[in-house]
Amino acid sequence: MYPIGYFCYNKTNEEIEILSKNKYVKHVSAKGITYTEEFKRIFISENENGKLPRIIFEECGFSISILGKKRMQSSADRWRLAYRTQRVLGLQDTRKQNSGRSSEKELSIEEKYERIKAQNNLLKAENELLKKLDMLERRRIKKISLPVENKFNIINLVVTKYKLKNMISYLCKIAAISRSGYYNYFSSKSQGRRKERNNKAEITRDIILKAYNFKGRKKGARQIKVTLEGQF
Known part of the structure; x- marks a missing residue:
C-alpha cells in the first residue's frame, strides 16, 4: 500500500524533468511521484x-498524458477516501512519519487530538473563505491560491476563535507558511505600517471623491485628473 499522495509509474527522463518543475510535486523518480x-x-x-x-x-500544471488517466483517478479516489476518514490529517505523507522514530509516538492522546482539531479548524476556515467567492468568478479563475496575508489572518482567526495559541507553529507548518513571517505580520511595527498605508489610501480616496464631485458635476478619469492637478 503506497502512502497518500504517491503513485508508481514508469516514465522517461524527459517526463520526469517536466514533472519535477511543477511546484506541486514534492518528489518524482522513475518509480513514483509524491504530491505536496x-x-x-x-x-x-x-x-x-x-x-x-x-x-x-x-x-495546477499537470499533463494528463504524462500522468495517465487511471493513475490520476487513482490518486483522486485515494485522497477523497483519506479525507473522508481522517479529514486533513489523512492527506499527509505518511512515509516521513513512518521512517525511524515517529514524533507522533511522543505525543499524548490529548496532544494528538488537539493537533487534529487544529488542522480541521484551519481547513474549515480556508473552505469558508473560498465559498465566499462568487461561483462565476471561481469558474473564470483557473486556480485559486490564497495569498500569504490571507493565510496569516486565517491562522490568527483560528487561534483566537478556538484558543489554540500553542498551535501557531504547527498551523504555520501545515499551511506552508513561515512562522517568523506570521509573527512579523502581527508585530506592532508591521501593524503600524499597514495602518499608515491604509490611512494614506483613505486620504487619497477622499481627495479623488472630492475631485469626482467637484462643483456638483460627476467626471470621468481624464476630468478627475485635470481637476486634481488644478484644484488639489
Missing part, C-alpha cells in the same frame, strides 16, 4: 465544490 500537501488540499477543496479531477490537475 498543498496540492492535495487544493484538490479536495476544489473537488468538493464540484470541479472534476482532470480539470484540477490540468489547472
